[in-house]
Amino acid sequence: MKVLVPVKRVLDYNVKPRVKADGTGVDLANVKMSMNPFDEIAVEEAIRLKDKGVTEIVAVSIGEAKCQETLRTALAMGADRAILVQTDDKVEPLGVAKLLKAIVEAEQPQLIILGKQAIDDDNNQTGQMLAGLLGVGQATFASKVELAADSVTVTREVDGGSETDKLSLPAIITTDLRLNEPRYASLPNIMKAKSKPLDQKTPADYGVDVAPRLTTLKVVEPPKRTAGVKVADTDELVAKLKAMGVAK
Amino acid sequence: MKTLIWVEHDGKTVKDATLAVVTAAAKLGEVHLLVAGQGVDGVAAEAAKIAGVGKVHVADDAAYAHALAENVAPLVVSLMDSHDAFLAPATSNGKNIAPRVAALLDVMQISDILSVESDDTFTRPIYAGNAIATVQTKDAKKVITVRGTAFDKADTSGGSGTIEKVAATGDKGVSSFVNAEIAKLERPELTSAKVIVSGGRALQNSENFHSIIEPLADKLGAAVGASRAAVDAGYVPNDYQVGQTGKIVAPEVYIAVGISGAIQHLAGMKDSKTIIAINKDEDAPIFQVADIGLVGDLFKIVPELTEKL
Numbered sequence: 001m002k003v004l005v006p007v008k009r010v011l012d013y014n015v016k017p018r019v020k021a022d023g024t025g026v027d028l029a030n031v032k033m034s035m036n037p038f039d040e041i042a043v044e045e046a047i048r049l050k051d052k053g054v055t056e057i058v059a060v061s062i063g064e065a066k067c068q069e070t071l072r073t074a075l076a077m078g079a080d081r082a083i084l085v086q087t088d089d090k091v092e093p094l095g096v097a098k099l100l101k102a103i104v105e106a107e108q109p110q111l112i113i114l115g116k117q118a119i120d121d122d123n124n125q126t127g128q129m130l131a132g133l134l135g136v137g138q139a140t141f142a143s144k145v146e147l148a149a150d151s152v153t154v155t156r157e158v159d160g161g162s163e164t165d166k167l168s169l170p171a172i173i174t175t176d177l178r179l180n181e182p183r184y185a186s187l188p189n190i191m192k193a194k195s196k197p198l199d200q201k202t203p204a205d206y207g208v209d210v211a212p213r214l215t216t217l218k219v220v221e222p223p224k225r226t227a228g229v230k231v232a233d234t235d236e237l238v239a240k241l242k243a244m245g246v247a248k
Numbered sequence: 249m250k251t252l253i254w255v256e257h258d259g260k261t262v263k264d265a266t267l268a269v270v271t272a273a274a275k276l277g278e279v280h281l282l283v284a285g286q287g288v289d290g291v292a293a294e295a296a297k298i299a300g301v302g303k304v305h306v307a308d309d310a311a312y313a314h315a316l317a318e319n320v321a322p323l324v325v326s327l328m329d330s331h332d333a334f335l336a337p338a339t340s341n342g343k344n345i346a347p348r349v350a351a352l353l354d355v356m357q358i359s360d361i362l363s364v365e366s367d368d369t370f371t372r373p374i375y376a377g378n379a380i381a382t383v384q385t386k387d388a389k390k391v392i393t394v395r396g397t398a399f400d401k402a403d404t405s406g407g408s409g410t411i412e413k414v415a416a417t418g419d420k421g422v423s424s425f426v427n428a429e430i431a432k433l434e435r436p437e438l439t440s441a442k443v444i445v446s447g448g449r450a451l452q453n454s455e456n457f458h459s460i461i462e463p464l465a466d467k468l469g470a471a472v473g474a475s476r477a478a479v480d481a482g483y484v485p486n487d488y489q490v491g492q493t494g495k496i497v498a499p500e501v502y503i504a505v506g507i508s509g510a511i512q513h514l515a516g517m518k519d520s521k522t523i524i525a526i527n528k529d530e531d532a533p534i535f536q537v538a539d540i541g542l543v544g545d546l547f548k549i550v551p552e553l554t555e556k557l
Contacts, residue, residue: 017375017376019378019379026374093347097351117493122359122360122374122492124347124359125359127347128344128347128351129347129357130351131318131351132347133351135422136422137423138317138344138423140343141340143486157486158340158428158487159340159495160430160487161428161430161431161485161487163314163428164426164427164428165425165426166426171423178480213385214356214385214386215384217369218381219374221378222379226539228523229539229540231541233542234542235556237542237553238553240524241557244500244522246468246500246501
């Protein structure tokens with residue numbers, strides 16, 4: 001069984017984003033970039049399914065040439081080969097989903113595992129959109145995956161608790177934080193990953209129109225909170241709570 | 249503009265999250281609701297009373313019993329010929345369904361909006377709430393999810409919507425519901441609570457979490473939240489998590505106990521009206537956003553505070 005894992009290169013989650021002074025976006029020059037944390041979880045899950053019928057893992061990334069680094073990371077973790085759809089244009093989730101649909105039709109994977117959201121745009125759309133375009137089942141926010149020959153049973157994190165759904169294959173899964181603990185790539189595996197196949201494509205190869213539908217008019221910093229006060233003891237804190245009407 | 253809102257409900261009553269969406273949709277034009285489910289006449293009747301609601305479309309069918317996106321999305325699409333925008337709350341169900349609808353309509357969704365600037369322009373948070381983007385859509389039909397804490401809740405009475413049955417679009421047969429485990433809550437729900445007491449890794453274990461955080465929460469009639477560290481360590485279940493990947497809350501008062509204040513946590517609570525931090529590390533980032541800070545040992549401070557309240 002073949003598994004497709006789309007991965008995105010994003011600003012490292014430990015870096016505090018800085019909004020550009022001209023309001024056009026977030027400054028990404030000379031800052032650390034990494035694989036989106038939810039995508040690491042997706043790659044890890046695909047690898048863990050390898051002893052349960054998965055025979056090949058294909059990692060895909062869409063974006064600038066540097067996304068190759070992200071794909072090499074996926075290969076070093078254990079993916080078998082990679083596809084880079086290279087473009088310097090910004091591709092929205094709808095465009096990404098359309099490109100992925102074309103790749104799915106060419107590669108015929110039984111399972112596609114994506115992160116639930118990218119920590120830059122915080123959209124939480126691509127997996128659902130891809131499932132809609134393909135007309136297949138979707139299990140979003142997965143915390144547990146049980147793969148069978150022709151179906152997959154997924155426990156999902158939902159408001160208030162968890163829900164388990166069963167999907168026939170092919171199917172889409174998007175990962176939540178609790179699904180697994182991604183592995184670190186070892187040095188020998190990082191070296192080996194350099195010789196694994198990485199195909200280079202462009203959006204035009206798939207004949208997909210990825211022109212953006214949304215225009216970002218401006219990006220600003222959120223309103224700053226005014227500096228607070230420190231209180232010395234619980235008596236003072238109780239007094240404050242009472243003044244706010246929170247405590248009687 | 250005619251808007252259609254997917255109504256979040258539990259089969260019996262309309263969930264609060266929907267009320268904020270009604271307020272957002274009213275800024276765009278005529279407000280219609282979609283109640284999909286099985287045996288939902290009661291929900292539809294309740295929905296029709298929400299202030300400002302025009303029409304309530306009701307789809308009563310077993311295929312919609314568990315809000316599976318595969319079945320609900322085609323239903324929504326079937327109603328979009330006569331509507332200009334589809335809105336859903338940014339809850340786990342809303343986030344699951346809306347993008348599938350957007351893809352079927354070939355439009356780009358606008359996620360988690362904070363404000364409606366005009367018919368086609370909205371603001372939304374990016375980078376864990378560290379930046380706010382103003383985006384304009386060129387799509388003819390709009391698909392939008394709404395952040396519940398960013399809009400006032402519409403009144404649950406005073407409306408006189410007309411109820412109209414709509415034809416079911418069937419079970420697509422690609423997915424099925426197996427079961428659900430919903431945690432029993434004796435306290436207010438996190439996303440609608442006025443006061444939240446949240447605990448972090450510093451609580452050290454589950455017993456401490458329950459014996460220190462919960463009595464304070466109960467004294468204040470507050471909901472209980474947690475940082476990712478506390479959830480990962482198993483002190484409390486996942487759905488207590490406040491943050492970029494958990495719940496987004498904006499209560500009147502948020503009390504962070506033993507939480508350092510990582511950006512992913514702040515993303516979920518920094519719109520709270522008043523933030524109170526209790527932490528023994530006076531350099532913890534949480535103090536940079538806290539209105540009131542108390543530096544000290546939570547194991548001493550919190551029980552003392554509970555006692556004095």
